[in-house]
Amino acid sequence: MVLKHYFRPGRDDFRKALMTAMPQMLSEGAAPSPREQMRAILEEMTSRTWERNRSELLRLLDHI
Numbered sequence: 001m002v003l004k005h006y007f008r009p010g011r012d013d014f015r016k017a018l019m020t021a022m023p024q025m026l027s028e029g030a031a032p033s034p035r036e037q038m039r040a041i042l043e044e045m046t047s048r049t050w051e052r053n054r055s056e057l058l059r060l061l062d063h064i
Helices: 011-021 034-044 051-063
Strands: none
Touching: 034 051
């Protein structure tokens, strides 16, 4: 009853909910997926950056 008649989420709350559910469909500037981020890290990896890149890849794996 309360949700049906009284609950009116604000515009920001509504936008956040939609972006969480479907970010790529609703926004061209949506953040890349973890898979896309991982690919970019691997493509740019060098012998000097491998340790930092490894840490970042492991962090992204936790979000898949």
